[in-house]
Amino acid sequence: xxxxxxxxxxxxxxxxxxxxxxxxxxxxxxxxxxxxxxxxxxxxxxxxxxxxxxxxxxxxxxxxxxxxxxxxxxxxxxxxxxxxxxxxxxxxxxxxxxxxxxxxxxxxxxxxxxxxxxxxxxxxxxxxxxxxxxxxxxxxxxxxxxxxxxxxxxxxxxxxxxxxxxxxxxxxxxxxxxxxxxxxxxxxxxxxxxxxxxxxxxxxxxxxxxxxxxxxxxxxxxxxxxxxxxxxxxxxxxxxxxxxxxxxxxxxxxxxxxxxxxxxxxxxxxxxxxxxxxxxxxxxxxxxxxxxxxxxxxxxxxxxxxxxxxxxxxxxxxxxxxxxxxxxxxxxxxxxxxxxxxxxxxxxxxxxxxxxxxxxxxxxxxxxxxxxxxxxxxxxxx
Amino acid sequence: xxxxxxxxxxxxxxxxxxxxxxxxxxxxxxxxxxxxxxxxxxxxxxxxxxxxxxxxxxxxxxxxxxxxxxxxxxxxxxxxxxxxxxxxxxxxxxxxxxxxxxxxxxxxxxxxxxxxxxxxxxxxxxxxxxxxxxxxxxxxxxxxxxxxxxxxxxxxxxxxxxxxxxxxxxxxxxxxxxxxxxxxxxxxxxxxxxxxxxxxxxxxxxxxxxxxxxxxxxxxxxxxxxxxxxxxxxxxxxxxxxxxxxxxxxxxxxxxxxxxxxxxxxxxxxxxxxxxxxxxxxxxxxxxxxxxxxxxxxxxxxxxxxxxxxxxxxxxxxxxxxxxxxxxxxxxxxxxxxxxxxxxxxxxxxxxxxxxxxxxxxxxxxxxxxxxxxxxxxxxxx
Numbered sequence: 085x086x087x088x089x090x091x092x093x094x095x096x097x098x099x100x101x102x103x104x105x106x107x108x109x110x111x112x113x114x115x116x117x118x119x120x121x122x123x124x125x126x127x128x129x130x131x132x133x134x135x136x137x138x139x140x141x142x143x144x145x146x147x148x149x150x151x152x153x154x155x156x157x158x159x160x161x162x163x164x165x166x167x168x169x170x171x172x173x174x175x176x177x178x179x180x181x182x183x184x185x186x187x188x189x190x191x192x193x194x195x196x197x198x199x200x201x202x203x204x205x206x207x208x209x210x211x212x213x214x215x216x217x218x219x220x221x222x223x224x225x226x227x228x229x230x231x232x233x234x235x236x237x238x239x240x241x242x243x244x245x246x247x248x249x250x251x252x253x254x255x256x257x258x259x260x261x262x263x264x265x266x267x268x269x270x271x272x273x274x275x276x277x278x279x280x281x282x283x284x285x286x287x288x289x290x291x292x293x294x295x296x297x298x299x300x301x302x303x304x305x306x307x308x309x310x311x312x313x314x315x316x317x318x319x320x321x322x323x324x325x326x327x328x329x330x331x332x333x334x335x336x337x338x339x340x341x342x343x344x345x346x347x348x349x350x351x352x353x354x355x356x357x358x359x360x361x362x363x364x365x366x367x368x369x370x371x372x373x374x375x376x377x378x379x380x381x382x383x384x385x386x387x388x389x390x391x392x393x394x395x396x397x398x399x400x401x402x403x404x405x406x407x408x409x410x411x412x413x414x415x416x417x418x419x420x421x422x423x424x425x426x427x428x429x430x431x432x433x434x435x436x437x438x439x440x441x442x443x444x445x446x447x448x449x450x451x452x453x454x455x456x457x458x459x460x461x462x463x464x465x466x
Numbered sequence: 467x468x469x470x471x472x473x474x475x476x477x478x479x480x481x482x483x484x485x486x487x488x489x490x491x492x493x494x495x496x497x498x499x500x501x502x503x504x505x506x507x508x509x510x511x512x513x514x515x516x517x518x519x520x521x522x523x524x525x526x527x528x529x530x531x532x533x534x535x536x537x538x539x540x541x542x543x544x545x546x547x548x549x550x551x552x553x554x555x556x557x558x559x560x561x562x563x564x565x566x567x568x569x570x571x572x573x574x575x576x577x578x579x580x581x582x583x584x585x586x587x588x589x590x591x592x593x594x595x596x597x598x599x600x601x602x603x604x605x606x607x608x609x610x611x612x613x614x615x616x617x618x619x620x621x622x623x624x625x626x627x628x629x630x631x632x633x634x635x636x637x638x639x640x641x642x643x644x645x646x647x648x649x650x651x652x653x654x655x656x657x658x659x660x661x662x663x664x665x666x667x668x669x670x671x672x673x674x675x676x677x678x679x680x681x682x683x684x685x686x687x688x689x690x691x692x693x694x695x696x697x698x699x700x701x702x703x704x705x706x707x708x709x710x711x712x713x714x715x716x717x718x719x720x721x722x723x724x725x726x727x728x729x730x731x732x733x734x735x736x737x738x739x740x741x742x743x744x745x746x747x748x749x750x751x752x753x754x755x756x757x758x759x760x761x762x763x764x765x766x767x768x769x770x771x772x773x774x775x776x777x778x779x780x781x782x783x784x785x786x787x788x789x790x791x792x793x794x795x796x797x798x799x800x801x802x803x804x805x806x807x808x809x810x811x812x813x814x815x816x817x818x819x820x821x822x823x824x825x826x827x828x829x830x831x832x833x834x835x836x837x838x839x840x841x842x843x844x845x846x847x848x
Contacts, residue, residue: 162575193544193594197587204586204653205579212575236635237628246619246628251799253618258637259656267660271586271653274641278649282793282847411664417633465664
């Protein structure tokens with residue numbers, strides 16, 4: 085299948101591109117390299133030393149014989165995107181190419197506006213490009229479980245049947261996103277739902293949980309194929325960030341009470357979920373939503389588990405509660421449905437101690453690269 | 467009260483600015499005059515000959531002695547908006563300053579992107595300006611009943627209590643907007659809800675129905691104060707558009723079966739609703755939603771009523787069904803709640819035959835200005 089992986093140089097996109105290439109798909113990466121530029125803006129870096137995209141795909145070809153084409157450019161530049169569609173004629177468009185950090189979107193007005201413009205208009209352009217140049221192309225769009233927020237009822241997969249005053253309808257699940265970034269994903273979902281309805285576009289929205297881990301079978305084939313790992317207060321997410329804090333003997337910092345519960349999955353499941361979506365496309369006109377996660381944990385629980393493994397590895401670190409820079413419920417109900425991907429064949433990699441150990445030891449291996457002052461939150465929601 | 471009316475040169479904004487000024491409020495109009503520029507782009511016009519904003523406010527001062535300050539600029543230019551906030555120190559910000567035509571947003575990709583960027587980022591800027599310069603300022607934001615779409619259950623005012631698998635929560639009402647314009651309003655609503663939560667902003671979202679009529683007590687005080695009336699296929703809305711078609715002896719064109727049911731209100735109620743919202747502000751941190759309409763009608767019903775009055779006035783016109791340029795349900799359930807504004811004192815002006823006659827006769831008075839080829843739809847959803 086001819087598959088475009090937009091954002092294919094990023095944390096989820098790179099291993100997904102390799103995995104799909106390994107399965108024999110004809111993969112094209114589209115990326116504007118924004119994530120690398122943001123590293124410069126924030127004086128941050130990946131714990132793992134990542135090669136340039138050019139070197140990455142050259143190494144991939146050397147190791148596997150498989151070619152991955154690349155286009156460096158921005159989805160917000162429609163002339164560029166049009167040319168990509170004309171040349172590639174994609175059958176699936178995997179869309180990871182959005183600004184994906186909640187704290188980054190909360191830095192100030194300009195970062196909020198950048199995040200929403202970049203994400204919403206970029207995605208709108210993809211919808212128009214599919215309509216105009218590849219109407220049968222299946223859009224596989226990365227959403228987030230964070231779109232739902234923490235309602236006091238079970239979270240369903242995209243839609244909910246509501247009985248109200250004696251009548252019934254199945255409606256889009258109400259959204260309560262918790263940052264300007266999460267809001268941009270909600271805006272995207274609404275735009276896509278509409279495009280499916282009026283243009284007959286086929287789309288799958290993957291409402292992904294927080295991803296942990298870094299290696300996949302493919303990224304392990306050569307050091308030059310290694311995936312990026314973020315550990316800082318802006319792009320680092322719970323678990324990966326905790327492991328990096330532990331690696332340098334820093335406190336594992338939990339925001340607020342730590343009672344916040346979130347959905348998680350291993351990066352190895354991310355790549356498989358995208359494959360499942362691609363192999364089982366949505367129907368024409370269908371806006372399909374999958375909740376893409378395998379387990380959920382409270383933040384406190386994760387911190388404790390990382391600390392335990394760190395101690396086993398001889399690393400001295402404490403779990404410390406700090407003031408929550410975000411405004412969010414710290415004590416709430418959480419129960420979310422995630423059966424659709426499993427029904428289509430997903431076999432979850434669960435969060436074992438060995439998985440945590442692997443993340444931790446990778447962080448230890450590269451701990452000289454960790455910039456200590458970056459591991460604490462620097463951006464507040466206030 | 468110091469009130470900014472953003473979009474105060476437009477169809478809803480101008481009569482609202484006058485009405486609030488008449489009630490003794492200190493009114494400032496902010497407008498980028500985009501609506502007048504779009505007339506040039508579309509080779510269209512207002513049926514009524516409207517004066518320049520400068521002449522309008524000068525006449526208002528002459529007639530009433532009341533001063534209305536004006537700032538010509540764009541909410542998307544934050545330097546400008548910041549300066550407006552610094553000078554005015556608003557206690558209420560009435561936000562009409564968005565691209566408001568569904569067909570305009572559907573012209574092509576550029577118009578869709580313009581509509582969403584202009585509306586969403588402009589509104590985001592207003593939220594930041596309130597946070598930074600006037601945290602007690604009450605945002606009174608124009609939304610639309612079109613955000614809800616046509617669900618098969620009753621439409622509530624912004625929120626709905628959902629019982630699901632034995633648990634209950636009150637959540638944002640699910641939205642199914644029908645154009646990139648309507649989507650922009652949904653995006654706004656989500657952004658405002660979040661800003662209220664994290665920054666304690668007070669906001670009222672007025673989900674307004676389709677507005678008909680043109681005159682208010684204030685706009686009738688002098689010909690130079692007359693309101694604009696749109697009749698074309700892009701900005702003209704049902705009823706006003708039908709009256710103008712009838713005025714030139716054109717068929718009254720109903721899209722599809724005409725079974726589409728929509729919520730409506732008189733422009734005289736629009737101005738009063740805004741006053742009610744301003745006088746009864748939302749609490750700090752509250753995102754309050756009012757459904758702002760007084761009655762609902764099917765499109766067919768309205769067309770028939772306009773035809774009947776037209777015949778009484780000796781105008782020969784027929785109701786004709788044409789292919790629906792939109793993609794929408796033409797046969798659907800519709801029942802929407804609108805008690806909050808009435809509970810706060812709204813006394814509706816209902817759609818009597820005399821109201822229809824007044825709109826029709828105004829159109830007849832200015833019928834030489836009507837550009838006949840503009841009364842049919844030129845933009846499709848496909």
